[in-house]
Amino acid sequence: MNDLIRHERQINQQLARYGVKFGIYKNGEFHERLFPFDPIPRVITAEEWTVLQQGLSQRVRALNCFLRDIYGGKKILADGIVPEDFVYRSPGYLPQCEGILPAKGVYSHISGIDLVKGKDGTWYVLEDNLRIPSGASYPLIARELCRRCSPETFHQNHVVDNRQYGQLLRRTMDSVNTGGINVVFTPGRYNAAYFEHSYLAEKAGAVLAESSDLYVRDSQVFYRSIQGDRRVGAIYRRVSDEYMDPLCFEPSSLIGIPNLMTAYRAGNVAVLNAFGNGVADDKGIYYFVPKMIRYYLGEEPILHNAPTYLPIDDTDKQYILDHLDTLVVKDVAEAGGYGVVFGSKLSREELASLRDTILAQPRRFIAQEVIDFQDLPILEEGVRVERKADLRAFVLSGAGETVVWPSGLTRFSRNSDSFIVNSSQGGGFKDTWILSR
Amino acid sequence: MDTVTLSKQNRLFWLGRYADRVYATVRLMIRELDKLIDDRAIDYAGYCRRLGIPCPYTSGQDFCRRYLFDSQDPNSVRACVDNMLGNGIVLRETITSPTLAYLQMAQSAMDLASRSESPAVELQWVLDDIMAFWGSFDYSVDAEEARNITKAGGLVENLSLMLRLGLGGERLDLDLKKLLNRLYKTDLKARPEALAVIEARVMEQKPVPDEELLRAVEGLFQL
Amino acid sequence: MSRLLHFRYDILLEFSRPVVRHSFVLRCLPPDLPWQRILDVTLALDPTVPVALQRDSFGNLIQAGCIEAPHTNFRYRVQGTALRDDSRRSAGPCHPVFRQPSAYTVPRPEMLCWLDGLQLPAQPRPRAWALAQAVHDRLSYTPGATGVATTAAQAFAAGQGVCQDFAHVYLALARRLGLPARYVNGLPEGEGASHAWCEVWLDQGWTGIDPTRLQWTDEGYLRFGVGRDFGDCPIERGIFVGNADQTQTVHMRVEAEQESCKTI
Numbered sequence: 025m026n027d028l029i030r031h032e033r034q035i036n037q038q039l040a041r042y043g044v045k046f047g048i049y050k051n052g053e054f055h056e057r058l059f060p061f062d063p064i065p066r067v068i069t070a071e072e073w074t075v076l077q078q079g080l081s082q083r084v085r086a087l088n089c090f091l092r093d094i095y096g097g098k099k100i101l102a103d104g105i106v107p108e109d110f111v112y113r114s115p116g117y118l119p120q121c122e123g124i125l126p127a128k129g130v131y132s133h134i135s136g137i138d139l140v141k142g143k144d145g146t147w148y149v150l151e152d153n154l155r156i157p158s159g160a161s162y163p164l165i166a167r168e169l170c171r172r173c174s175p176e177t178f179h180q181n182h183v184v185d186n187r188q189y190g191q192l193l194r195r196t197m198d199s200v201n202t203g204g205i206n207v208v209f210t211p212g213r214y215n216a217a218y219f220e221h222s223y224l225a226e227k228a229g230a231v232l233a234e235s236s237d238l239y240v241r242d243s244q245v246f247y248r249s250i251q252g253d254r255r256v257g258a259i260y261r262r263v264s265d266e267y268m269d270p271l272c273f274e275p276s277s278l279i280g281i282p283n284l285m286t287a288y289r290a291g292n293v294a295v296l297n298a299f300g301n302g303v304a305d306d307k308g309i310y311y312f313v314p315k316m317i318r319y320y321l322g323e324e325p326i327l328h329n330a331p332t333y334l335p336i337d338d339t340d341k342q343y344i345l346d347h348l349d350t351l352v353v354k355d356v357a358e359a360g361g362y363g364v365v366f367g368s369k370l371s372r373e374e375l376a377s378l379r380d381t382i383l384a385q386p387r388r389f390i391a392q393e394v395i396d397f398q399d400l401p402i403l404e405e406g407v408r409v410e411r412k413a414d415l416r417a418f419v420l421s422g423a424g425e426t427v428v429w430p431s432g433l434t435r436f437s438r439n440s441d442s443f444i445v446n447s448s449q450g451g452g453f454k455d456t457w458i459l460s461r
Numbered sequence: 462m463d464t465v466t467l468s469k470q471n472r473l474f475w476l477g478r479y480a481d482r483v484y485a486t487v488r489l490m491i492r493e494l495d496k497l498i499d500d501r502a503i504d505y506a507g508y509c510r511r512l513g514i515p516c517p518y519t520s521g522q523d524f525c526r527r528y529l530f531d532s533q534d535p536n537s538v539r540a541c542v543d544n545m546l547g548n549g550i551v552l553r554e555t556i557t558s559p560t561l562a563y564l565q566m567a568q569s570a571m572d573l574a575s576r577s578e579s580p581a582v583e584l585q586w587v588l589d590d591i592m593a594f595w596g597s598f599d600y601s602v603d604a605e606e607a608r609n610i611t612k613a614g615g616l617v618e619n620l621s622l623m624l625r626l627g628l629g630g631e632r633l634d635l636d637l638k639k640l641l642n643r644l645y646k647t648d649l650k651a652r653p654e655a656l657a658v659i660e661a662r663v664m665e666q667k668p669v670p671d672e673e674l675l676r677a678v679e680g681l682f683q684l
Numbered sequence: 685m686s687r688l689l690h691f692r693y694d695i696l697l698e699f700s701r702p703v704v705r706h707s708f709v710l711r712c713l714p715p716d717l718p719w720q721r722i723l724d725v726t727l728a729l730d731p732t733v734p735v736a737l738q739r740d741s742f743g744n745l746i747q748a749g750c751i752e753a754p755h756t757n758f759r760y761r762v763q764g765t766a767l768r769d770d771s772r773r774s775a776g777p778c779h780p781v782f783r784q785p786s787a788y789t790v791p792r793p794e795m796l797c798w799l800d801g802l803q804l805p806a807q808p809r810p811r812a813w814a815l816a817q818a819v820h821d822r823l824s825y826t827p828g829a830t831g832v833a834t835t836a837a838q839a840f841a842a843g844q845g846v847c848q849d850f851a852h853v854y855l856a857l858a859r860r861l862g863l864p865a866r867y868v869n870g871l872p873e874g875e876g877a878s879h880a881w882c883e884v885w886l887d888q889g890w891t892g893i894d895p896t897r898l899q900w901t902d903e904g905y906l907r908f909g910v911g912r913d914f915g916d917c918p919i920e921r922g923i924f925v926g927n928a929d930q931t932q933t934v935h936m937r938v939e940a941e942q943e944s945c946k947t948i
Contacts, residue, residue, distance in 0.1 A: 122741035222553035243736040282707030
């Protein structure tokens with residue numbers, strides 16, 4: 025591993041060569057930045073991974089059951105496991121999707137589950153991302169380049185190869201494809217994750233398409249090609265629900281595919297991930313995921329949630345108000361590290377104002393204990409320092425199988441006092457090693 | 462992937478044009494940089510006039526600096542490199558990541574050259590990267606359709622530069638012939654009147670004034 | 685008592701310049717329901733293009749298609765006969781979404797204040813009616829003062845609007861009072877433009893109420909689409925490529941044929 029560290033510069037040069045970038049908007053302008061890479065990998069042992077893998081697969085299977093139930097029979101509501109209000113007040117719940125069963129019944133094909141490891145060695149799930157989780161391309165290309173820069177490291181350590189992600193993605197798309205080509209649908213060149221969209225399209229052998237490349241005729245999706253139009257059987261879309269069809273969702277959207285919903289409703293195209301998944305990765309619904317696992321699978325949850333409190337519950341509300349200065353409060357509608365407030369960082373006035381906001385809009389927030397998680401070492405100007413880090417694991421669900429990618433995106437915060445590891449907030453990433461023995 | 466959209470067709474064409482524009486202009490500029498060593502005069506005003514671009518430059522030195530490296534100048538070589546890479550980035554899954562990497566490297570070499578005291582050394586890397594790009598492009602792009610479009614773009618650019626700068630000679634007729642060959646192989650729609658001018662010159666060896674030929678070359682494709 | 689309705693609905697969209705790739709979704713056909721039997725109906729489009737017929741998640745009939753070629757007009761005409769019979773309305777489930785605020789119907793504090801000041805009966809049916817009276821009195825019917833994007837809160841603040849705004853304000857407040865309610869598009873008996881009203885869930889079933897005209901809907905009302913608010917069920921929604929202004933001319937006519945009801 026020391027050899028890998030010695031090659032830090034070389035690895036970052038290679039990443040630059042391959043244009044491994046993400047975009048951010050600053051003062052209304054689009055900038056592209058290299059995603060800083062730290063050479064010290066996160067290492068997960070084989071035994072640890074076995075448990076994680078089972079827990080992640082279990083969690084995603086239950087979440088897929090939940091989505092099928094919510095847009096179908098709604099048994100979990102009738103049985104009182106999840107309160108109705110939590111579903112129907114969630115901004116991610118889309119009544120336009122009621123009664124629509126996606127191709128092969130799969131809703132969340134590519135799930136990004138964010139975890140942290142506590143000081144006691146326990147893994148906690150912090151968040152489920154079932155809409156358009158991004159980030160798989162970075163560790164994918166980083167591994168390829170690290171192996172080139174330091175073959176010795178990979179010769180000596182038994183690291184499970186993670187470079188099959190493209191094939192996994194393709195297998196997932198093929199398994200739900202309704203007949204036609206696979207496309208990766210991107211909002212365009214100036215999206216933060218454009219590198220990833222184009223890289224994954226290449227690796228999965230899919231066509232990268234933008235709005236003007238696709239159209240709907242007779243409830244089928246077609247791709248405008250110079251050799252004649254081609255039918256589209258699966259769309260791995262990297263555009264949010266509300267922009268996907270201006271005739272069904274946000275009318276002003278110019279990056280969508282008009283009448284896509286008619287093709288989807290008729291079962292003529294698979295959309296990865298399905299529309300309306302936001303209802304299941306809502307920060308409020310998160311609280312109920314362990315209950316879902318018991319309810320749908322009849323199993324005990326393998327992975328833990330971070331201890332979470334809901335302001336709509338009277339006991340929880342009192343606890344939150346009593347401990348606001350030590351809890352982390354999350355706005356359920358926000359993503360990307362935004363809308364996260366640490367009580368310990370607030371002044372007395374700010375705490376009072378947060379308290380009022382929570383009381384006024386209890387449904388909008390959840391509160392969690394701040395987990396004392398293990399820091400990971402990173403290199404800063406050649407010196408090892410400890411930083412907060414999380415792990416986004418990718419779980420791929422096709423027709424009849426759920427596969428956990430033996431890798432993941434480890435993100436770290438570059439500020440010593442920050443708990444937020446999101447790339448849009450200036451963090452970096454590491455390779456994630458799963459040891460084969 | 463064997464599927465080329467209409468929007469990709471346009472990008473593929475311009476990728477070829479910019480790659481060859483960068484290649485040709487960098488070669489020219491290496492020669493101009495050499496002139497600076499002996500304080501020889503550079504006819505930058507004439508160069509700009511022939512290319513039909515504005516001439517904000519104040520001296521040969523200034524021209525060599527800004528025409529090469531000023532990314533704010535939309536006509537600079539640097540801007541062409543950015544456009545070349547920009548078209549490449551949106552074609553990754555068609556041209557493949559290894560091919561795209563050469564364009565990225567050409568841009569990095571331009572950066573190095575702009576900071577270097579001996580820019581011609583670094584500029585040689587730009588040329589190498591573009592040659593490697595073309596090699597990798599030929600090797601990795603399986604769709605003949607896509608290859609033809611980009612190659613046609615490169616030929617149009619070369620012909621256009623030759624005609625504007627009066628660098629024609631035998632090479633001109635050779636490239637015109639190549640362009641026609643590409644055209645017969647692709648689905649690119651050519652304007653009949655432009656095509657007729659080029660065919661008259663190549664097939665029937667009719668004398669065509671350079672300006673008319675230039676208009677035909679530039680107007681050949683409807684993209 | 686039932687009523688046989690002959691209806692015609694004619695819409696002309698005109699564009700100031702030719703437009704292309706014009707995709708549309710129409711909800712201009714009345715659904716066939718136990719209390720609204722559709723005996724015959726035709727839909728004619730000009731230009732003629734293939735149309736996909738589907739039901740959306742609210743159960744509305746939709747007609748979706750795309751006009752690729754340049755055009756400056758889009759006209760669609762509906763004509764048919766319906767048998768309206770409110771005695772055949774039956775109990776049915778209410779989707780919980782109709783209890784929640786929606787994009788157009790989020791109540792603002794001043795609306796809630798006003799609502800608190802109303803003396804409303806406790807029983808659901810009189811309560812629903814009293815609210816319609818209050819909304820009808822609070823808003824004045826003023827065409828042109830609001831647009832299709834106006835929310836309940838904006839219309840309430842302005843104190844005026846058209847049927848869409850009356851319906852939105854009513855929905856926002858009814859749901860707040862715990863009365864599930866939904867938006868309805870359709871044609872009332874008579875001649876002119878299309879109309880919007882509401883349905884409230886009373887005694888385990890949906891009952892039509894029209895806050896604009898202040899009446900329970902009768903058998904002269906022909907229902908098209910329903911939804912949480914206007915955004916879920918517009919009669920026409922389209923998107924096209926082209927820099928053109930759009931004008932819309934609507935004409936509808938619903939006539940009752942009283943004597944034929946006895947035979948059915």
